[in-house]
Amino acid sequence: MRPEENCLQRKIGAFVRLSEPERLFLDKLQTSRLRVERGQEIVHEGQAGQVAYILQAGWACSFKLLPDGGRQIIAFPVPGDLIGLRSILLRTSDHSFSALTDVIVTRIEAAELRKMFAEFPYLGTAILWLTSRDEAMLVEHLVSIGRRSALARTAHFLLELYDRLRLVGLTKGNEYECPLNQYQIGDTLGLSTIHVNRMLRQLRTRKLATFRNRQVVLHDIDALQALASYTIVDGEPLLPEIERSQATLAGG
Amino acid sequence: MRPEENCLQRKIGAFVRLSEPERLFLDKLQTSRLRVERGQEIVHEGQAGQVAYILQAGWACSFKLLPDGGRQIIAFPVPGDLIGLRSILLRTSDHSFSALTDVIVTRIEAAELRKMFAEFPYLGTAILWLTSRDEAMLVEHLVSIGRRSALARTAHFLLELYDRLRLVGLTKGNEYECPLNQYQIGDTLGLSTIHVNRMLRQLRTRKLATFRNRQVVLHDIDALQALASYTIVDGEPLLPEIERSQATLAGG
DNA sequence: CGGGAGCTTGATGGACCTCAATCCCTGTGG
DNA sequence: CCACAGGGATTGAGGTCCATCAAGCTCCCG
Structure with a gap:
């Protein structure tokens, strides 16, 4: 897209x-x-x-x-x-x-x-x-902040962003560009900037994900998903078969 | 209602x-x-x-x-x-x-x-x-969990419930019935049961609100609102003036 | 070379969780 | 009427996670 x-x-x-x-x-x-x-x-x-x-x-x-x-x-x-x-x-x-x-x-x-x-x-x-x-998505966000550890939250965030951007063709392999800074991620996840930094470092040293220079690389998606208990937010086509009455098809 | x-x-x-x-x-x-x-x-x-x-x-x-x-x-x-x-x-x-x-x-x-x-x-x-x-309301909930202290969260929760129930006529003065136990409140606010208990006690000793026997009494709504930085979720009538085309008015 | 925005790291403290009792109330069965 | 059990509330002690404070660092740009 x-x-x-x-x-x-x-x-x-x-x-x-x-x-x-x-x-x-x-x-x-x-x-x-x-x-x-x-x-x-x-x-x-x-x-x-x-x-x-x-x-x-x-x-x-x-x-x-x-x-x-x-x-x-x-x-x-x-x-x-x-x-x-x-x-x-x-x-x-x-x-x-x-x-x-x-x-x-x-x-x-x-x-x-x-x-x-x-x-x-x-x-x-x-x-x-x-x-x-x-x-x-808002519900997932709520669950993250309410019940996941800071590390799981961070992993979950990176994964969700990955899936959303992939849907609109803005990823390349396991990478994507992300213009957010650590302040913004902190305010998203309900964490302090400093703690976000530490969590990102931990993901890096565990060889799970790297966030550097506005570029996110997911090294081990399976492990990340396990860590974050991540499930894809399914954007399925849903109600493709909605029927239309004649009136509204003609209308306008 | x-x-x-x-x-x-x-x-x-x-x-x-x-x-x-x-x-x-x-x-x-x-x-x-x-x-x-x-x-x-x-x-x-x-x-x-x-x-x-x-x-x-x-x-x-x-x-x-x-x-x-x-x-x-x-x-x-x-x-x-x-x-x-x-x-x-x-x-x-x-x-x-x-x-x-x-x-x-x-x-x-x-x-x-x-x-x-x-x-x-x-x-x-x-x-x-x-x-x-x-x-x-979900957004307010997210803000609560992400950025409010446990005490403010608890106060906010009691206030929101009050306003929602008042809209449907389920309050009496500053009181309402609430069948939730402290486990459920904890799972709502992202807190442990025990901490919920302490927060409720603090609200009680500060003479702000009492939650006993499934009954909530708000003693000082102004102070609670200040504590929780509460703003009413405005259920205003919104778009009362939506116009209808003849087709759909007749339709069905 | 200086300044600023953002990142990184360490040290310390506080908010909140976990574990472990105790207590209260209500219902139940003898 | 009492014993008992169970769900829920309450309180204490100790530990952990994360925030806060305080520096330095790196990179980019003027």
Whole structure:
């Protein structure tokens, strides 16, 4: 999957066969491309939400800040993912999004989204599927932080990233590029930077994985999976056989 | 909201005005009432998913088990919540559901759900909203475990439960009934039972909250909120103004 | 050459876990 | 009525995991 071309359509296409009007609508939805520089916020927590985005290229993260200065990173969206959908659905965004590299997003106004739900309800169902997958990953993240040791957490994180990037063709053999620094990994895993460093070193000396110069190499995936009690988050096609009523197929 | 009567309709009704056919469909969806005894599993992790449930009454929890015997509780559904939706959407369930008290559920076959998406796509959108709210709570849970101290976590948990139960009328003043034991709270917050006990004691001696005999009393909500850096998960009406095309209003 | 961002390492302390009792309450059977 | 068992709550002692503090290090860039 090339990140620049129709990531969203491709993801949704795995779920529902799109009608021509739907495809056109999605195309039109993604015309206003917007560049966000590394370090800038895309959506701010609490922002009154009349807008969401689709990540088209680059790395981003969603996170929440605590009053004491702590930060918890929730997830790392990949190209094709929706950003800030809840800032439309739930009035205000409950967390922030930040660009980790220079990124390209497309903007979705609330009105457009409403139009989509109204005229192309099947796209709404497709988005339900997308968010369900995200939620499944969130659950894994929760389990990691709640019940895994720091070492297992770190291994799990590297493995999950590997699988997600492999799905979109961003790995090469057992390697992938990862622009995250140890602060960000710490805020993801609920660890201090320093401890992340030690865990990475331990993975390195055990010849399980290496993280150097923004490059991750997994030397022994089986051993890593055993260490992290890792199971693949299965992105199976799911409901390919959703039926469509005539009305909505014609509609729009 | 009485737990026995149309919890789901009520929740969805806050989001979309339901048409008569939609209302009837939801009614029919919830006819096969099923009793599950305390301690029994409702959905098992990995179960090939051709069925989901709606919780009608009682307490349940969703959780994941780790190979080392550890358990992470994900959430506590309240009446009207969907259980195991992802076991339909994503082929297999990624976690288990268990009844904490005797509960009543209604069964939804995958085929019925597909029919719903096909014939009543607006209901699909409504469910997207429901799951978005769940996800927002999941995020709060993640932040709690990742970045809050054990004491703050415990306080946060008691507060969140309070707000959720208040929404469905299950509180009385600053009190509510909570059938959870300290093991379950520990597995929710990523703490040991013993430490949960100490944290509860500390809340008690600080005159912030008491948890005794399945009864929770919040003595000083403001102080608790400050301690936990708590913000209400805002279940605002959201998109009350979704427009409907004629086709789908008539449809079904 | 200097400065800064990020990585690495050591030392110390604290938060939380584990192990091990004891206690309380409730239900059960004699 | 009492003995007993079992689930849950409570408390103490000791150890471990991980955070915090404090330096140095490396690399890149001006």
